Amino acid sequence: MEEKGFGTEELIVNMGPQHPSTHGVLRLLLTLDGEKVVDCEVIIGYLHRGVEKLAENRDYKQNIILTDRLDYLASMTNNLAYVQAVEKLMDVKVPERAEYIRVTVAELQRIASHLVWLGTHAMDIGAMTVFLYCFREREEILNLFEMLCGARLTYNYMRIGGVSCDLPDDFAGKAYKFVEKFPKLIDEYEVLLTKNRIWLDRTVGVGVISGEDGIDLGLSGPNIRGSGVEWDVRKAEPYSIYDRFNFQIPVGEKGDTYDRYLVRMEEMRQSNNIVKQALEQLPEGEIMAKVPRIIKPPKGEVYHSIEAPKGELGFYIVSDGTSTSPYRLKIRPPSFVNLESFKKMIKGHLVADVIAIIGTLDIVLGEVDR
Amino acid sequence: MEDYIKVKREVGNRKDEMWYAFLQDLKAGLCLTLGYLFKKKITMQYPYEKSTAEWSIPLRWRGLHALSADENGRLKCIMCLQCMKICPDHCIKIRFSGAGKERVLEEFTVDLSRCSACGLCFEACPVNSITKAIVPTEKYELSVYSREGLVYKKEDLLKNWYDSVKSRIALEKAENMKKEEVKKEEKSVES
Amino acid sequence: MEGIVRDVIIALIKIAIVLGGVALGVAYSTYLERKVAGWIQVRFGPMRVGPHGLLQPIADGLKLFIKEDIMPRQADKLIFYLSPVICLVPAFAVLAVIPWGPDFYITDLNIGLLYIFAVASLGIFGIVMAGWASNSKYPMLGGLRSAAQMVSYEVSLGLSVIGALIFAESLSMVGIVEKQMTTGVWFVFLQPVGFVIYFICGLAETNRLPFDLPEAEQELVAGFHTEYSAMKFAFFFLAEYTNMIVVSSIATTVFLGGWGSPFAFLGIEFPRSLGIVKSVLDFGMPIFWFLLKVFLLMFFMIWVRWTFPRYRYDQLMNIGWKVLLPFAILNIIFSGLEFTLYEELDWYLFYPLAWLIMGVMVVFGFRLIKNFDQFSYSKMREEGIE
Ligand code: SF4
Ligand code: SF4
Numbered sequence: 001m002e003e004k005g006f007g008t009e010e011l012i013v014n015m016g017p018q019h020p021s022t023h024g025v026l027r028l029l030l031t032l033d034g035e036k037v038v039d040c041e042v043i044i045g046y047l048h049r050g051v052e053k054l055a056e057n058r059d060y061k062q063n064i065i066l067t068d069r070l071d072y073l074a075s076m077t078n079n080l081a082y083v084q085a086v087e088k089l090m091d092v093k094v095p096e097r098a099e100y101i102r103v104t105v106a107e108l109q110r111i112a113s114h115l116v117w118l119g120t121h122a123m124d125i126g127a128m129t130v131f132l133y134c135f136r137e138r139e140e141i142l143n144l145f146e147m148l149c150g151a152r153l154t155y156n157y158m159r160i161g162g163v164s165c166d167l168p169d170d171f172a173g174k175a176y177k178f179v180e181k182f183p184k185l186i187d188e189y190e191v192l193l194t195k196n197r198i199w200l201d202r203t204v205g206v207g208v209i210s211g212e213d214g215i216d217l218g219l220s221g222p223n224i225r226g227s228g229v230e231w232d233v234r235k236a237e238p239y240s241i242y243d244r245f246n247f248q249i250p251v252g253e254k255g256d257t258y259d260r261y262l263v264r265m266e267e268m269r270q271s272n273n274i275v276k277q278a279l280e281q282l283p284e285g286e287i288m289a290k291v292p293r294i295i296k297p298p299k300g301e302v303y304h305s306i307e308a309p310k311g312e313l314g315f316y317i318v319s320d321g322t323s324t325s326p327y328r329l330k331i332r333p334p335s336f337v338n339l340e341s342f343k344k345m346i347k348g349h350l351v352a353d354v355i356a357i358i359g360t361l362d363i364v365l366g367e368v369d370r
Numbered sequence: 371m372e373d374y375i376k377v378k379r380e381v382g383n384r385k386d387e388m389w390y391a392f393l394q395d396l397k398a399g400l401c402l403t404l405g406y407l408f409k410k411k412i413t414m415q416y417p418y419e420k421s422t423a424e425w426s427i428p429l430r431w432r433g434l435h436a437l438s439a440d441e442n443g444r445l446k447c448i449m450c451l452q453c454m455k456i457c458p459d460h461c462i463k464i465r466f467s468g469a470g471k472e473r474v475l476e477e478f479t480v481d482l483s484r485c486s487a488c489g490l491c492f493e494a495c496p497v498n499s500i501t502k503a504i505v506p507t508e509k510y511e512l513s514v515y516s517r518e519g520l521v522y523k524k525e526d527l528l529k530n531w532y533d534s535v536k537s538r539i540a541l542e543k544a545e546n547m548k549k550e551e552v553k554k555e556e557k558s559v560e561s
Numbered sequence: 562m563e564g565i566v567r568d569v570i571i572a573l574i575k576i577a578i579v580l581g582g583v584a585l586g587v588a589y590s591t592y593l594e595r596k597v598a599g600w601i602q603v604r605f606g607p608m609r610v611g612p613h614g615l616l617q618p619i620a621d622g623l624k625l626f627i628k629e630d631i632m633p634r635q636a637d638k639l640i641f642y643l644s645p646v647i648c649l650v651p652a653f654a655v656l657a658v659i660p661w662g663p664d665f666y667i668t669d670l671n672i673g674l675l676y677i678f679a680v681a682s683l684g685i686f687g688i689v690m691a692g693w694a695s696n697s698k699y700p701m702l703g704g705l706r707s708a709a710q711m712v713s714y715e716v717s718l719g720l721s722v723i724g725a726l727i728f729a730e731s732l733s734m735v736g737i738v739e740k741q742m743t744t745g746v747w748f749v750f751l752q753p754v755g756f757v758i759y760f761i762c763g764l765a766e767t768n769r770l771p772f773d774l775p776e777a778e779q780e781l782v783a784g785f786h787t788e789y790s791a792m793k794f795a796f797f798f799l800a801e802y803t804n805m806i807v808v809s810s811i812a813t814t815v816f817l818g819g820w821g822s823p824f825a826f827l828g829i830e831f832p833r834s835l836g837i838v839k840s841v842l843d844f845g846m847p848i849f850w851f852l853l854k855v856f857l858l859m860f861f862m863i864w865v866r867w868t869f870p871r872y873r874y875d876q877l878m879n880i881g882w883k884v885l886l887p888f889a890i891l892n893i894i895f896s897g898l899e900f901t902l903y904e905e906l907d908w909y910l911f912y913p914l915a916w917l918i919m920g921v922m923v924v925f926g927f928r929l930i931k932n933f934d935q936f937s938y939s940k941m942r943e944e945g946i947e
Binding site: 058061062065066068129136139143146147148149150151154156164165168188191192195196197230232235248249250251252253254258259262263266 | 372373374375376377378379380395396398399402403412425428430431432433456458486487488489490493506
């Protein structure tokens with residue numbers, strides 16, 4: 001054996017799967033040189049439930065509840081992506097009112113999801129109070145959803161061909177009230193964070209990724225827009241009725257944590273605008289298209305993706321035309337793909353930045369492991 | 371309107387330098403939190419307080435299952451097995467004897483330990499006289515001390531129905547409908 | 562002989578009162594912390610144990626007392642046991658020289674402030690040892706962080722009070738307060754920059770957010786005391802809050818006029834006719850003012866904690882060495898100048914001038930250190946991207 005003199009060694013630290021800020025059960029194997037991260041291995045799979053395989057044994061309608069449990073912070077958009085994929089496969093035309101309701105809830109969901117992101121991200125960096133302020137507003141959105149469909153997290157609200165139930169009478173009024181006051185509350189979070197020197201220090205220049213690298217790694221959603229890439233499925237390939245609303249997609253320039261923060265903050269404002277417009281234009285009418293009771297799409301395959309709060313969420317469905325369950329269902333979860341770039345972002349940063357970068361990637365382990 | 375906009379990024383702005391030198395950014399944050407110190411609190415003191423002025427459990431809440439009964443206390447279920455078939459988690463078990471119109475419901479269990487509260491069973495039920503035959507109630511405190519406690523039998527489900535506000539609402543509705551019918555009949559008699 | 566016995570007994574009584582009072586104060590400062598945190602976050606805070614949760618600290622103490630004491634198998638037993646004690650004892654020892662009132666302090670050392678800095682810095686040994694003895698990775702990182710942090714901030718902490726000491730012309734805690742009483746001006750008005758630096762360093766010394774890196778909950782789980790449970794954990798907890806009280810008390814003594822009433826300039830005295838009440842009031846009011854000031858400072862510390870994010874380790878070091886230290890030194894230089902002016906000028910000339918110079922100093926200092934402070938660090942990194 002080689003005699004070791006006075007020297008330093010690298011330290012291997014297991015961060016997670018039980019760790020307060022790995023946002024679930026992510027496990028990171030960090031190799032540390034002092035406080036510096038020299039290498040990092042991301043280990044996933046602690047929350048694997050085999051959703052894709054389960055889906056092959058359930059019928060199309062039952063699969064909606066599986067999508068609830070992917071990104072459990074944004075069930076509405078998951079529902080939306082899935083039902084739209086099936087609708088595309090079956091060529092169903094969704095009634096106007098249902099489309100408007102879908103957009104309303106999807107954008108409210110985006111706000112709710114971003115609020116959780118902001119709260120946990122800020123809390124990871126130490127600002128605990130922001131967390132509670134964010135959850136206060138999120139609670140209001142959840143209350144709205146609860147009124148709408150009777151659940152707070154796993155909504156199972158959308159159906160192939162429409163939505164499961166119409167808006168309750170006081171929904172529009174309450175939602176409008178929320179939308180009216182929400183921008184002021186975003187300003188409050190910004191007072192606590194945007195210009196705060198500590199926040200700047202912790203986020204500026206942390207976890208930088210360039211646009212090209214981001215594209216190479218398949219980054220999507222606010223994460224890639226933070227790097228200045230103009231890509232948002234809502235604008236690039238408008239689905240549903242997004243082409244009818246006035247809204248803008250914010251993009252950053254440097255691709256660091258601060259840019260992604262700014263992008264998401266602005267996105268909340270824009271989503272708020274969309275909800276407002278959708279509520280104002282909400283037409284009367286049917287909420288379900290005429291679809292057969294037993295859903296049996298024709299033979300074929302389809303890929304449909306939407307802009308979920310975390311990025312591009314896609315469903316790829318193969319139908320053999322004879323059975324009531326998909327032959328194969330493949331999910332493209334944004335968190336999973338986004339997590340890929342973690343290794344690139346973390347190189348050379350400090351332990352504390354690990355937390356900041358996990359926060360800024362906005363991952364949900366339910367979606368990563370599926 | 372442009373589709374994409376650049377976010378405003380103000381880092382190390384020269385103009386702000388003095389603002390930072392005199393700790394104004396910190397002051398702004400501190401003022402905000404101080405303001406909150408005396409604002410009205412939003413906590414709900416659960417379990418002492420189960421609803422507030424702003425919130426009470428909505429009627430659509432997908433809580434504990436219940437089997438609804440009509441005003442004579444008869445179960446509305448027609449044993450069509452729709453709910454059993456749609457349930458993705460196979461938690462509903464129905465057994466009946468007899469055939470045709472004479473069917474008798476022998477067993478109707480809902481195993482809540484497997485239920486994902488998806489609400490598909492409520493939706494699938496074809497019965498629709500005032501309420502569906504299987505309905506969600508507004509009960510959300512579902513914890514019990516044993517696993518067996520989570521398996522709800524026919525009687526438990528009926529009891530749930532009578533415990534819930536929904537039975538009262540349904541009863542009222544039924545009475546109103548009856549009254550209206552009586553009125554109608556009276557009218558038709560008059561005319 | 563009798564005299565000595567009497568002195569010892571009196572000292573013991575005083576110690577008992579102070580320790581008991583501080584222990585109670587610590588218990589209720591956790592209550593204060595949780596209440597203020599709750600209120601800031603639009604919650605209620607503790608509400609269930611007793612009216613408005615007033616008995617919560619007692620319940621917490623009981624809970625910690627009867628909890629299972631877990632000792633990691635790989636830990637270094639002796640050091641593991643010793644470190645909470647080492648952490649706590651200096652914190653309590655410092656209380657000896659804190660003047661709660663003109664007639665109420667355990668002792669008055671003529672080198673009081675020096676004694677405090679010397680003893681208080683021993684506390685970090687406890688933390689470092691705890692981190693080491695746990696034989697676990699997160700505590701070790703926490704321990705190392707705290708060693709570096711405390712050593713760096715101790716320097717600026719010591720330097721920041723020197724300005725005030727120039728005016729006080731004494732190191733005795735009682736002497737400092739008395740000087741402020743006789744001149745009738747609290748040193749915070751003469752030394753605002755010193756006070757700010759002192760306070761920031763104080764936050765760092767007590768491991769409070771934004772400098773709570775040794776125990777950074779979200780990174781290191783709980784830092785150096787991750788492996789500690791039950792009473793041993795309670796000791797660390799006690800030490801942390803005692804340190805908060807100590808830091809606030811020193812700030813009160815050195816900068817905020819100690820037991821002096823803020824209305825002293827009105828010259829109101831309790832009338833003689835009150836008799837015994839007067840003597841009670843004469844004894845009690847200064848203590849009240851002192852405790853009030855300590856309370857306000859503690860409140861401020863808590864308030865800060867629930868408002869700001871946390872610094873990163875390297876930034877913490879940068880602030881300590883590249884921002885606070887230069888400022889502290891600048892402040893000393895300035896204080897010399899200020900002291901000369903103070904001696905020479907009338908107050909209506911002196912204050913505007915002094916504050917003007919101070920403003921210029923801050924601006925100038927900020928410009929000067931901007932080249933290497935934390936700010937430009939972020940900027941540097943940002944420019945590095947381009
Ligand atoms: S709510 Fe869903 S899971 Fe539960 S019994 Fe009904 S269909 Fe089955
Ligand atoms: S769907 Fe309704 S009627 Fe049919 S078996 Fe279930 S509860 Fe009874």
